[in-house]
Amino acid sequence: xxxxxxxxxxxxxxxxxxxxxxxxxxxxxxxxxxxxxxxxxxxxxxxxxxxxxxxxxxxxxxxxxxxxxxxxxxxxxxxxxxxxxxxxxxxxxxxxxxxxxxxxxxxxxxxxxxxxxxxxxxxxxxxxxxxxxxxxxxxxxxxxxxxxxxxxxxxxxxxxxxxxxxxxxxxxxxxxxxxxxxxxxxxxxxxxxxxxxxxxxxxxxxxxxxxxxxxxxxxxxxxxxxxxxxxxxxxxxxxxxxxxxxxxxxxxxxxxxxxxxxxxxxxxxxxxxxxxxxxxxxxxxxxxxxxxxxxxxxxxxxxxxxxxxxxxxxxx
Amino acid sequence: xxxxxxxxxxxxxxxxxxxxxxxxxxxxxxxxxxxxxxxxxxxxxxxxxxxxxxxxxxxxxxxxxxxxxxxxxxxxxxxxxxxxxxxxxxxxxxxxxxxxxxxxxxxxxxxxxxxxxxxxxxxxxxxxxxxxxxxxxxxxxxxxxxxxxxxxxxxxxxxxxxxxxxxxxxxxxxxxxxxxxxxxxxxxxxxxxxxxxxxxxxxxxxxxxxxxxxxxxxxxxxxxxxxxxxxxxxxxxxxxxxxxxxxxxxxxxxxxxxxxxxxx
Numbered sequence: 215x216x217x218x219x220x221x222x223x224x225x226x227x228x229x230x231x232x233x234x235x236x237x238x239x240x241x242x243x244x245x246x247x248x249x250x251x252x253x254x255x256x257x258x259x260x261x262x263x264x265x266x267x268x269x270x271x272x273x274x275x276x277x278x279x280x281x282x283x284x285x286x287x288x289x290x291x292x293x294x295x296x297x298x299x300x301x302x303x304x305x306x307x308x309x310x311x312x313x314x315x316x317x318x319x320x321x322x323x324x325x326x327x328x329x330x331x332x333x334x335x336x337x338x339x340x341x342x343x344x345x346x347x348x349x350x351x352x353x354x355x356x357x358x359x360x361x362x363x364x365x366x367x368x369x370x371x372x373x374x375x376x377x378x379x380x381x382x383x384x385x386x387x388x389x390x391x392x393x394x395x396x397x398x399x400x401x402x403x404x405x406x407x408x409x410x411x412x413x414x415x416x417x418x419x420x421x422x423x424x425x426x427x428x429x430x431x432x433x434x435x436x437x438x439x440x441x442x443x444x445x446x447x448x449x450x451x452x453x454x455x456x457x458x459x460x461x462x463x464x465x466x467x468x469x470x471x472x473x474x475x476x477x478x479x480x481x482x483x484x485x486x487x488x489x490x491x492x493x494x495x496x497x498x499x500x501x502x503x504x505x506x507x508x509x510x511x512x513x514x515x516x517x518x519x520x521x522x523x524x525x526x527x528x529x530x
Numbered sequence: 531x532x533x534x535x536x537x538x539x540x541x542x543x544x545x546x547x548x549x550x551x552x553x554x555x556x557x558x559x560x561x562x563x564x565x566x567x568x569x570x571x572x573x574x575x576x577x578x579x580x581x582x583x584x585x586x587x588x589x590x591x592x593x594x595x596x597x598x599x600x601x602x603x604x605x606x607x608x609x610x611x612x613x614x615x616x617x618x619x620x621x622x623x624x625x626x627x628x629x630x631x632x633x634x635x636x637x638x639x640x641x642x643x644x645x646x647x648x649x650x651x652x653x654x655x656x657x658x659x660x661x662x663x664x665x666x667x668x669x670x671x672x673x674x675x676x677x678x679x680x681x682x683x684x685x686x687x688x689x690x691x692x693x694x695x696x697x698x699x700x701x702x703x704x705x706x707x708x709x710x711x712x713x714x715x716x717x718x719x720x721x722x723x724x725x726x727x728x729x730x731x732x733x734x735x736x737x738x739x740x741x742x743x744x745x746x747x748x749x750x751x752x753x754x755x756x757x758x759x760x761x762x763x764x765x766x767x768x769x770x771x772x773x774x775x776x777x778x779x780x781x782x783x784x785x786x787x788x789x790x791x792x793x794x
Contacts, residue, residue: 242696243706244620251621255629258614258673262632266670269647270639276650326546333543337535341543347778348547350789354774355554356731358751359767363553365755366560366568366764373556373570402553434536463640466733466748470755480642484737487646497650500643507640 274504277497287494295498305482312478313506315393315468316461319400323408323457324450326401331412331449332442335419346413349406357403361470364399365390368471395471396478400461407460408453415449416442444522451518458514459507479503554771561764568761579765589766592750599661599746600729603668607725610669611676612718618677619684637674641734644670649738660744667735672725679724683717723781 244250280287281294299305333345352360367373370388378386389395419442427437465480472478477485479499487496556570564574583589614633618626636644648667657663687710695705733748740749747770754763781789 243692243702243710244616248621248623251617251623254613254617254621255623258610258677259629259632261610262636262670262673265648265651265666266636266639266644267632269651270644272654273643273647273650329539329542330546332539333535341535341540345543345547347789348550351774351778352550352554354727354731354777356733356748356751356770356774358733358748358755359557359770360553362751362755362763362767363557366556366570367553369568369570371569373552376570399553402550405550459638459640463642463734465642465737466752470752480640480734483642483646487649493650496646500640500646503640503643507638511638 270504273497274501276494277501280494282492282494285491295495296502298495299498299502308477308479308482309502311393311476312462315397315400315478316458316510318397319404319461320408320454320458322397322401323405324454326405327408327412327453328438330405330409331416331446334409334413335416349409352402353406357466358470360403361399361467364395364402364471368395368398390471391473391475393472393476396468396476399467399471400464403464403467404457404460407456411449411452411456412446413449415446415452419445447518447522451514451522454518455511455514458510462506462510463503557764557767558771561761561768563761563764566760568759568764572761579760579762580769582762583766583769586762589750592745592747595745596730596747599664599668599744600726602665603672603729604722604725606665606669607672607676608718608722611673611721611725612680614673615677615681616684619681633677634674636670641671641732642737645735645738648735652739660739660741663739664736664744664746667739668729668732671732671735672728675724675728676721679721680714680717683714683720687713723777727777 277295278293279291280289281292282288299309330345330349334342334349337345365372368388368390369375370390372390375386375388378384389398423445424437424441427441432440462478463480464478465484468476468478469481472481474481479502483496483499483503486492486499559572560568560570561579562575562577563569563572564576564578565572617623618630623629645667648663648670652663691709691713692705695709696702700708730746731748732746733752736746736749740746751763751766751770754766778789
């Protein structure tokens, strides 16, 4: 009892964290002062510096500090790896295909995601739960399995061919190993990353705004195009930047559905490094991929948000 | 509020959900086909392909390997990540923004690039320890998820309860065990499950670092797709789909964590 009183009546110490009741700072699970904080954070920071920051930076450095000439690595500062990437027709085609597939995936995902996101944000709790579960559960299924699933559908003897045959449509070329197959599967794999941010953006929209528009005589489509669409732009920006960067960097899905007929940048990196052993060139493509992803983040998040502020006057 | 959703929209949503599920249902249907090749619609019924996969020593080995790898990765990610999350929430460290940037950037840099960069570093160091390399590579990717989830739960801890317990004479250990732990446990569980799934499903990092003896499930499956044509590959895909369904059930029922919270 005396101990309790002594502790409680001890003079208030300026604890570094949060101690309105001023218990003795030494006797807390989180001691005051920054030292303890550093000790808790340091192992992770060191781990990531050594095994993430250093490897990635040294790879970026490799792309400008060496090149492979006739199978021999020649050190020395050079821009040749990048020049080769931008001057070779084959590589430019792969680069363009990557940007095209990523942009189209994004676009299709937006169109498909809105109905799903509206159902999650505005549907009855039961509907919202079913849609959320059905959209998210596939994320737990390995991406190789999901891509293989599309192979079994798009194959020459697959489910789609059978359905078309039942409908009397024959002679359709098989979609497997085309850019279309890659696009379809990428939309499927990355759709959840568009639906979830959109749904949370739509959920934040005040329902009375929609009701006001409807009362004022706006059709459902007008409510969507003038209220939901502009007010959900921040969610659209997050979703688009996620889907674009994930698709641009995808390896497994394009590999399984596109084969060697429509490779993306990921496949090119793998070929250059594992097959041709051209590390500096592979490093240059990897650096380009990082740049693409960062640029897409910047474009989607900055520009769309600026547009959002202009349209609505709300700071995102 | 049912009138918020028009019937047309409901039909559209139904069709979309069917399309989302289709590539997961079709392999399951094909896996029971009594034919030596994959075909749609499946003909006959047999569980022979499941037997073939389940008794295949290679498939068993790779599954056990993936479990072991994901388990070790989860453990290390939690050991590193939980104190880090607590430290970030409870202390106002100089350069906190920079630290946070470092921790979250493995989510931005493409996985395939992280993998190739690690392979370069490991070969520069002359390392042959494949298992350790895989653990390191996966941990780099799992840490951001763990720290994000766990720091979220530390932010929600009610600090007045801690103060109250301390004032009443509870030792720091008791406060940590009886006051803080119950409040952060769901977040730590969610972070651990997340790390396990991310590691178990990883392809783009493993593809650079794995070798013949350290071969995780996704790589095995991909190599099967490329070299075999009988329905046993569909059976293996189906087994992984059932495994994912089981995970959903465990996460939602046993841990009471909603999938939506875990993923978004």
